[in-house]
Amino acid sequence: MKNDATIDIDIKRALTSKLDSIDFENLKFGHIFTDHMMTCDYENGSWQTPKIMPYGPISLDPSAKVFHYGQAVFEGMKAFKDDQDQIWMFRPKDNFNRINISAKRMAIPEFPENFFFQALDTLLKMEKDWIKKGFGNSLYIRPFVIATEPGVSASPGTNYKFMIICSPAKSYYNGEVRVKFSENYSRAADGGVGYAKAAGNYGAQFYPTNLAKEEGYQQIIWTDANTHSFLEEAGTMNIFFRINDTLITTPTNDRILDGITRKSLITLAEENDIKVEVRKVPVQEILDAAKDGTLKEIFGTGTAAVINPISGFGYKGEKHELPVLTDSYATFFKDKLMKIQYNLSEDKHGWRYLVK
Secondary structure, eight states: OOOOOOOOOEEOOOSSOSGGGOOTTSOOTTSOOOSEEEEEEEETTEEOOOEEEESOOOOOOTTBHHHHHOOEEEOOEEEEEOTTSOEEEESHHHHHHHHHHHHHHTTOOOOOHHHHHHHHHHHHHHTGGGSOOSTTOEEEEEEEEEEOOBOOSSSOOSOEEEEEEEEEESOSOOSOOEEEEOSSOOSOOTTSSTTSOBHHHHHTTHHHHHHHHHTTOSEEEEEOTTTSOEEEEETTEEEEEEETTEEEEOOOBTTBOOOHHHHHHHHHHHHTTOOEEESOEEHHHHHHHHHHTOEEEEEEEETTTEEEEOOEEEETTEEEEOOOOSSOHHHHHHHHHHHHHTTOSOOTTOOEEEOO
16 A cells, blocks of 8 residues: 555644653563554545644543454554664564555455555654663553444454554563463364454453463464464564574465564574574474483564574473574574664664664
């Protein structure tokens, strides 16, 4: 939906700011939100004028279809501030494309590109003081769209609301992360919506994840729905395994999200002469590698966590701890990615986007 035409944006500024009351050194991820939000309604077959207004509750009819049929998709993005107070995003066009891919799968009308970027740029410039300088500080951006049409007939909505809210962020996970290889539950199946960032994908993960937490794990690495013998995704992250000096990750398909951090890491690995294999990953292969000492690392990748090392895993009652490395790939790639994001190193691939 390429369209560069300039659009009007209705802006209503907050009378006061919450900024001075926020402890930016002790942020709990996703719990504090900035002063403003963007909202845009789909009515009468088209998207209306975007609005930026003070952050606050919205009103929906109890029969709004999002509540009954789960028509909701979202994205996760970040904005960064460099030492010159410039604001950058990382590969936002990929996020824009992906939310429309998700929307199409959920029978939601696609959002225009010029609406998305002009509204987002305006919102970020208004909230610039919420974006703190310093490695690790960022503003997490959550675009999402929900079906708002009243009625409980089982059909796609005709009215929708696209919104963007923002939350100051530091690290997503704190402390060591251990995962359980799923034996009975799967995140998605062939022909389903696993490749979409549909809200229901995440809601369906909570129950089996809670069961894993009762056993002392923080996340699950999901296995395939057909045989539970191949590893796929980890909770909210794509997953990488390092056997000796080779990185292995699963291919994207209609069960696995096309992670932006994931594909950035693959590119960085290839240009740093690190062997990457994109293929199916058998559970047994990882078990064998853990037992013979060739499994060096497991780490997850995603916008919120960037790269999150995994300390150990469990499967069928047996626990495996991973070695502590001084030259880990996880640390290497996280440093490489974040230096690009914070405008501290060369961006060979045009991944950075300057908010003007």
